[in-house]
Amino acid sequence: MYAGLTALKKYYPKAHVIIGIENNKKHAIEVMRKYTDDVDKCDVCELPASYPQGGEKVLIYNTTGRIVPEGKLPFDVGCIVLNATTLSFIGKYLLTGRPLTTKCVTIDGSAVKEPKNVIAYIGTPVRELVELAGGLVCEPSKVLYGGPMMGLSMPDMDQPVLKNTNALLFFDEKDARLPEPSACIHCGRCLDACPLKLMPTELEHACEKRDVAMLQKLKVNLCMECGSCSFVCPAKRNLVESHKLAKLILREAGVK
Numbered sequence: 001m002y003a004g005l006t007a008l009k010k011y012y013p014k015a016h017v018i019i020g021i022e023n024n025k026k027h028a029i030e031v032m033r034k035y036t037d038d039v040d041k042c043d044v045c046e047l048p049a050s051y052p053q054g055g056e057k058v059l060i061y062n063t064t065g066r067i068v069p070e071g072k073l074p075f076d077v078g079c080i081v082l083n084a085t086t087l088s089f090i091g092k093y094l095l096t097g098r099p100l101t102t103k104c105v106t107i108d109g110s111a112v113k114e115p116k117n118v119i120a121y122i123g124t125p126v127r128e129l130v131e132l133a134g135g136l137v138c139e140p141s142k143v144l145y146g147g148p149m150m151g152l153s154m155p156d157m158d159q160p161v162l163k164n165t166n167a168l169l170f171f172d173e174k175d176a177r178l179p180e181p182s183a184c185i186h187c188g189r190c191l192d193a194c195p196l197k198l199m200p201t202e203l204e205h206a207c208e209k210r211d212v213a214m215l216q217k218l219k220v221n222l223c224m225e226c227g228s229c230s231f232v233c234p235a236k237r238n239l240v241e242s243h244k245l246a247k248l249i250l251r252e253a254g255v256k
């Protein structure tokens with residue numbers, strides 16, 4: 001990662017590098033401060049240990065105070081966000097010329113015998129990879145590409161590891177079952193949980209009515225689908241699915 005950082009400074013000498021690390025990782029903060037002490041315009045920023053701290057817009061706001069407007073990219077506010085894996089890869093690539101051929105993948109979930117992190121070649125079928133974690137306890141009822149909050153369901157275990165695969169989750173029947181949603185009790189927890197200060201309940205209503213104007217007004221396209229609103233909802237409402245659907249409705253209506 002250090003090699004990636006020095007390369008970054010070489011090609012962007014005027015860039016101010018901010019390394020954001022959650023404040024419950026004291027050792028990582030200490031090590032990074034030690035290694036970057038002599039790097040010009042490079043700071044380690046301690047961030048609250050709360051999900052979704054790694055979301056681009058959240059990270060940019062918490063480290064620079066800048067807000068990425070709807071429909072814009074980090075670059076539009078003068079920022080580039082790189083995760084630690086990418087920075088580390090850039091360093092290795094510039095030293096060796098070797099392209100990205102492997103990924104560190106977390107294998108976890110109730111259907112896995114020995115959850116662990118493995119280094120896997122991109123393209124390896126998921127079915128083969130799970131053998132490295134001791135195999136399966138039972139046939140999984142659901143397999144996710146990604147973490148428990150934002151992961152996408154996989155159609156079958158013959159799918160390959162992709163260059164953006166960070167985690168594979170294998171759930172048994174009990175963990176795969178979605179809870180039955182009940183009526184909203186207007187507790188407001190979803191509003192408090194949203195890192196982008198959106199209004200998940202209002203968005204859900206507008207989506208049900210396919211109200212394009214209201215969905216635009218409520219800025220559904222800002223939603224980063226982090227799943228926090230669904231996670232905290234005591235009524236188990238599937239809010240994030242509704243926001244995904246709302247974005248499709250806007251796209252169908254020609255709204256960008």
Ligand code: SF4
Binds near residue numbers: 199
């Ligand atoms: S998924 Fe929910 S909590 Fe996350 S950004 Fe979207 S509305 Fe906010």
Ligand code: SF4
Binds near residue numbers: 189200
């Ligand atoms: S958290 Fe769930 S129950 Fe509470 S206001 Fe939001 S949608 Fe309604």
